[in-house]
Amino acid sequence: MTHLARAVVWCAAALIAMPGVASAQQRTLDSVKQRGQLVCGVNVGLAGFSAQDDKGVWTGLDADYCRAIAAAVLGDGNKVRYVATTTKERFTALQSRELDVLARNTTWTLQRDSAQGLSFIGVNYYDGQGFIVKKSANVKSAKELAGATVCVQSGTTTELNLADFFRSNKLEYKTLVFEKSDEALKAYQADRCDSYTTDVSGLYSVRLQMAKPADHVVLPDIISKEPLGPAVRQDDGQWFTIVKWVHFALLNAEEAGVTKANVDQMLNSQVPDVRRLLGKEGDFGKGLGLDNDWAYRIIKHVGNYGEIFDRHVGPDSRLNIPRGRNALYTQGGLHYAPPIR
Ligand SMILES: N[C@@H](CCC(=O)N[C@@H](CS)C(=O)NCC(=O)O)C(=O)O
Structure with a gap:
């Protein structure tokens, strides 16, 4: 046997023997579906981002991102288990697979995005x-x-x-x-x-x-610069793509004028961007491992990004923070999502 052949055999045997390799391949999407619930790490209590209201309901921009992911994946934005995490616990909770996603006013930095084992899916709030x-x-x-x-x-x-x-x-x-x-x-x-x-x-x-x-x-x-955004583990590319596109769908919906109130009417729209977004044209859910109406379900449940912003941190909230950098690029802001195509 050549050195190369011996190495191949050894590697194959090692892979079969290593239980860690098999379990690393357990996809987050599959476990969320099996469980019938998304486990979302949020802030213990930060008004505007995630805090429990007087009825115990988790409210805020980050809490609505959890709902949006659950709506896309499970068809029901209520199928979320919120796990309150402190600044200190948040990363270990995600790394140890206690969470499927961390949506907790967390700044995207190089160290967290590399050595810390996380992958940030985008920025849901530009802060400083x-x-x-x-x-x-x-x-x-x-x-x-x-x-x-x-x-x-x-x-x-x-x-x-x-x-x-x-x-x-x-x-x-x-x-x-x-x-x-x-x-x-x-x-x-x-x-x-x-x-x-x-x-x-x-x-x-x-x-x-x-x-x-x-x-x-x-x-x-x-x-x-404090670009805040949801993060997932680095070892699951499919899940990373799903959560990233939930965020992009929220932005694209705002850009296309699709809201929680008009989404059903918009199903009859002839505008190509709207038809692709709502799954009336193309097969865009498939690549994500979701149904084609994944984005429709998000908007139906939480509305678009602008609606989430206004409700929790903007003019309809007690915080009343101006949209500023958090406006869409079409309005002079920084939010810009790739197209659904
Ligand atoms: N964005 C910063 C700060 C995030 C952070 O944890 N901020 C504090 C102050 S607003 C917080 O959320 N505290 C709430 C708590 O731990 O109860 C980071 O990611 O390190």
């Missing part, structure tokens, strides 16, 4: 890091925070950007680091720190929790 201060402090810019104590949450990009910002501006500062955001907020409100820092959307969200929201100002400085 900011600071909140008490109005009474009369601070107008983050650069006036020299010598200040800043409260921050551990295991976040926030903690790292904070250090970069003060170092590159040659400013002295102190931090108080907390594992949970409510602990950090308590410290900020008890005047143990002068400022609290996180993603700007999070600042809007936590300001609502304060006793007197009007006593706090979000400073205009944005010190980082």
